[in-house]
Amino acid sequence: MDTVSELIKNLADQHGRSRYNLLPILQGVVEQEKYLSESSMIEIAKELEIPASDVYGTATFYSFLEYKKMGKYIIRVCKTITCSMKGKNQVLLAIEDMLKIKVGETTLDGTFSLLQTNCLGFCHKAPAMLINNDVFTDLTPEKVREVLSQYLSKKQEGGQNGN
């Protein structure tokens, strides 16, 4: 059994196998895999004995449940009004320049994906972004470069340890 199937079984054991437990199971898969592949959605449907279209319909409704392959770190830059007024575009350009990807893309090595998102609830510390579940606020191009460098060196250390 591959690891995703095992993960789905474990999540179903943990949350239950009813239609009502679908969302936490989808979230659990996304937490580990970063996205829901077609095969994992079918697997979940089988596990809960519900139509795969139900799983797909629910999964594609929620913006944090990605269904395209994503990088290890998903960067979500807030694009709502205050962040937009306080220099979100400059932050975005700095990220694009540093990682050599555009919004909606993933770096070739699969480390970072860059997305925009709606209001993160940090308007008083705008601009803000999430990297996976961690929040970064009061961003400037300099600050965002610093943050990303830390992630990059973390990745390199991880590589040396064989992770």
Place this chain on the structure above:
Amino acid sequence: METNHQLKRADFIFKNENDWEEVLKKNISRLPNELINELISSELKGRGGAGFPTGLKWKLSAEVDSDTKYVICNADEGEPGTFKDREILSLVPFKVLTAMAICGYVVGAKEGYIYLRGEYFFLKPELNKAISEFEQYCKEINLDFTIRIFMGSGAYICGEETALFESMEGKRGEPRNKPPYPALSGYMNKPTVINNVETLAHAYTIFTYGAKRFYDLGVQYSRGTKLFSVSGDTPKPGIYELELGMSLADFVNDFGDGDSKAVQVGGASGFLVPRKRFAETTIGYQGKLVGISLPTGGSMMLFNSSRSMFNVLDNYLEFFREESCGQCTPCRVGCQQLLKGIKAVKSGEKSTQYLDKLLTLAETMQFTAKCGLGQSVANSFSSIVENFREEMIY
């Protein structure tokens, strides 16, 4: 409506959380009816933005006969410009948990849920820690009440109560038809009390100090205090607790940067108030309407004269277009067409009179959309287009 003649700061929400055990114990030894009456006489209204009387909500649910009932804390804080609920949950979580448990006692519910937006996932570990400590105490005093966190996944519409239930039931977050209202049939079609985070924190204040203390704050129809999330062109962005009923002019005096051109009250789904209307606008729930009275979930976004209102509206409409659940046609198509329409006018592809057609479309959405999202797009759309028509054109 009366207006407070100055800004009155208050400090209830973020203070004195430490006596929560005592507050819980004291209140669950009172009769449920007594507690409901206390809440009703405080005139606390829902702080999420809609302003439904909280005591009445609890009463309706308490009166329904059912073995299973639920208490849900709505922490799907997604309105642009709102960030107070996160602060409450991180600084004074026990107030919210205590108020949920008191609510459970009053209506006869044994299970509580906090629906936490996906963006606030980082709050979950600390909040879970608070919940275990809380549940431990409930056991000690023989109160049968549990609380679980249910995570959202990035959908603004799930803050709408019936969409939230759908989401908790594992479905797409599409709002239901109302009635039936949640008090009768909510989560799992069982009677459910669903309150905003801040509403529960105020309920805690009321159960600690008594209804009168709360009622004496604010003005007629708008009693008590409210947290305001202040952002935009202001030298002091942040969260402030103020008495309701303040004049917008006083607010701008205090929080503006000296060049405030307009204030968006209530987030993207609220109203844009231009400078010429600051003096006649009061922040509070509508009672006898004299001047303009605006209810709000607390989002106050200030814009100075360097901002283009076209860009502001464009940003809001893009937000709504993405966040519309797509279930009903007025909202799904309306949001797309309003966005397309203002761009077409701006580029000169459509004549300026086209703006009037768009205003009619917004009004149609207000009357025909299924839920608050589609109905409230007209609030910001019309208030911006009517007050800054020239900026939409040139």
